């Protein structure tokens with residue numbers, strides 16, 4: 001293709017060092033192929049913008065898989081269709097880099113369709129060069145999403161039909177339906193005039209990124225003489241005659257003149273600050289204050305909304321604050337939504353093996369179904385705490401040490417049914433004393449999301465402690 | 473130093489932060505979502521990248537891109553998502569990119585359920601993606617290890633320029649335990665091979681393609697030698713009461729916790745039993761199992777899968793001693809009592 005190139009772009013290598021074999025000077029592309037032309041234009045644009053050192057080129061899967069042979073830039077070769085995703089990873093990690101995703105129509109519009117759509121929609125500050133040659137070149141001329149109706153390829157031997165393959169995808173039009181892209185243009189390699197426009201568009205698309213504007217894409221209708229089984233000259237005519245009616249050239253989005261929003265520097269925390277390692281509320285790491293008579297293997301159960309998992313968490317936290325080893329294991333997922341919730345808490349002086357509690361020595365039952373489901377599992381002489389405002393008239397096994405706590409009633413009298421769980425916490429503390437009131441309060445402080453509720457919870461804790469008295 | 477009660481899933485992100493992981497790309501899935509949620513909370517505050525990708529395929533390729541620039545990057549998911557990540561894991565292994573992937577296993581195959589299982593062992597430990605490669609696979613069994621082994625995963629990934637995977641189950645991810653956090657020395661190598669958009673790395677190439685047969689064989693051999701070095705240097709495991717054991721139980725993840733309780737309970741009944749817990753699933757602790765095979769009567773492999781871990785144990789034992797399988801699946805997690813019971817029945821369970 002005749003182009004007015006004054007001298008070779010400096011971003012294009014003289015010797016293609018990554019190209020295997022003795023010939024390090026000619027490209028791997030077929031005669032008349034458009035990829036080489038686009039490469040040159042990218043090289044020139046990168047030179048003119050002075051960004052070669054910062055340039056990172058994403059080589060796709062397709063004929064341009066070896067795009068990295070030719071440029072003096074940074075190169076990342078990626079999986080089929082994934083260049084926009086990988087480029088996102090690059091740009092987010094190295095915002096100063098000028099990231100260019102170079103993709104064919106199979107790569108971009110078929111296998112990577114969602115990846116380009118989503119990168120465009122996020123407005124990734126990157127530049128995409130999209131080579132539309134209406135065919136899969138590398139794998140030997142199969143149908144692409146951009147193959148024209150009636151066009152014969154090795155997988156549409158009788159021509160693409162709307163009935164079987166549907167219509168060709170128009171990428172610029174599709175992306176123009178999104179808010180975020182800042183520059184979308186379709187150009188073609190037909191004659192010197194269209195080629196000059198292509199050159200301008202390619203430079204502009206990189207310029208947009210340099211200015212920090214966001215997502216740009218240039219679609220280039222590009223000849224594939226081998227795939228189309230036409231001469232290089234006929235191929236260019238074929239673009240003009242057959243592709244232009246389906247893929248109209250033009251600018252589909254241009255926000256190059258808009259004012260950019262000011263850059264706001266976010267406040268960055270240190271690791272110690274964020275993790276609360278030095279400054280945050282942290283546990284004193286020490287040996288257990290009061291030795292545990294035996295490992296507590298507790299099941300806490302009730303219905304969703306009673307704060308069952310929360311109660312378990314706070315029990316485990318208080319146990320930890322007291323210097324014990326603890327585990328907390330929830331029933332999670334749909335089980336939680338099904339109306340009942342339970343969790344397993346182990347508090348121990350020893351290393352804890354199994355975190356699951358099948359045979360508890362403490363059962364905290366907050367409603368009747370939970371009571372009925374788990375009471376028989378409790379080991380002999382185990383402890384049973386139940387909310388006697390909700391569980392009435394049940395036979396309480398003689399073999400258990402049972403405590404009837406009217407937790408819901410007490411909570412109501414304090415002013416909020418929802419703190420019945422903390423009343424239970426207070427009762428358990430009052431009965432066992434395996435952690436202190438201060439430790440329980442600290443645990444509550446650490447796990448309550450809304451600090452204004454702390455006072456209410458403290459009241460509930462104290463009321464629970466007071467209510468703790470053996471039933472029989 | 474701080475001691476905090478947290479879920480294993482959150483502890484992963486604590487480890488990632490301490491290991492100076494700069495970018496997290498993920499897609500929600502139970503029971504792994506708290507990892508993404510913790511990253512979404514902490515990473516932006518630390519000036520690091522968190523992005524919810526459009527799919528697991530996109531997420532792993534974002535990790536690929538980020539890791540190619542030399543920063544530490546990670547993703548996490550559960551079985552269905554890990555299946556989708558296999559493409560990017562294979563490409564990362566081929567391109568020798570250090571990446572960290574976390575798999576919080578749930579029930580399968582297919583959509584299965586969200587309860588804990590260990591059915592991803594083959595997919596993660598034996599490959600899963602295409603081609604001749606290995607994942608370095610670490611298997612935590614408590615929240616503290618979720619943090620510490622995540623740090624180690626980043627170090628090993630960098631040391632060997634290879635994917636490292638944390639393979640845990642729903643219980644280890646969902647369970648809350650105390651985690652000690654401290655700012656510690658983190659080993660971080662120079663990465664002159666990276667592509668970071670500076671003049672220093674201009675002209676560098678990150679790629680997994682080697683078109684000629686000769687070249688690709690050289691590359692695959694290079695990877696193979698690297699994997700041999702990993703096997704020689706990085707095996708990690710825990711032994712518990714094995715010195716005088718007649719029976720050794722082998723399990724990882726939450727199973728190893730239950731096995732630990734079962735060992736203590738069985739010892740109280742006078743059964744001499746011990747445990748070997750692989751911490752690295754690849755490289756597998758073959759040597760110690762082989763050595764213990766000289767003195768024990770049998771091995772019992774306990775897993776939440778239908779005979780995956782047991783294959784590696786059998787390869788280690790090489791037929792010298794019987795190897796029995798104890799399995800539960802579907803999210804059914806055995807109790808310690810159940811395991812003690814099967815120890816008492818010495819024969820007939822397969």
Ligand SMILES: Cc1ncc(C[n+]2csc(CCOP(=O)(O)OP(=O)(O)O)c2C)c(N)n1
Pocket residue numbers: 061062063064080103104105106107108131133135136137138139144
């Ligand atoms: C996952 C995957 N599927 C299929 C392929 C095979 N493949 C290689 S290139 C290609 C088509 C490329 O076509 P296009 O993107 O249009 O680029 P062109 O070769 O025409 O420049 C395909 C299907 C692959 N490498 N990976």
